[in-house]
Amino acid sequence: MSAPLMAGMSAPLTVLAAPRLELTRVYHFSAAHRLVSPRLDAEANARLYGHCARPHGHNYYLEVTVAGCPDPLTGMSVDLGRLDAIVAGAVIDRVDHYALEEVPALAGVVTTGESLARAFWGLIRNAGPEVALVQVTVVETAKNRFEYRGGE
């Protein structure tokens, strides 16, 4: 496999490792939710979250980005079948056509996009610790996307 061409540079003296790249897979689920903080009373929740405190739902997209280097022979950096199975088992099957507040794996999570992204990161990490996760993105609507890249 050739190393990337560098304009103005001579060929590298040693063969570089396979190029590192990032692969993103887009998944979809539909779910109901409402924004309610257990730390606030009903009136305060309604004031804080407005319309979002009422039960409603979204067609969500979940984008999972992983890092990898393409195998010199197969050209594949990630076992997509394995990634799909991990994300399906860890997240999609648990949330698709459910109310997010009733999903045991999301107990204690206020289901904002930010918190869902962080929670999904943890679920995927637990199900597939070998996956080189780079970013988990929750797309709540065409206007709102939430990205989580790990850490606290």
Add this chain to the structure above:
Amino acid sequence: MSARGYSTRRFSFAAGHRYWVDAWPAARNEETFGRLTVPHGHNYTLDVTVHGPIDPETGMVIDLAELKRVVGETVVERFDHADLNADPVFRGRVPTTENIAVAVWDLLAPKLGVERLWQVRVWEDPTLYVDYRG
């Protein structure tokens, strides 16, 4: 010093490919790649991002017409309605989305310069894309 900007232009090409390692017997290819060994095709989407200072005079990072011309001549004309497995750039390399992203980078870097080219994003379909930054 002028502010830095990132400009992305989107392209598309329709191409055929299959997953196949010549060095392997057919059975191993089929076992590894399954239905991907059958010649098929995709409407690929390509997002090319360049970066650099925003020119104080023109207000541009790059003349998008130049970007369109370079990517069009270098990549789109080459890959659109082409059999990727037959392209010399994929000799000995399976034209996976990963390898297509690397190939596009390798084709564009000498034309645009590595100091300007920031990222190549290749979408195989709306559910899968690969980012490569050299």
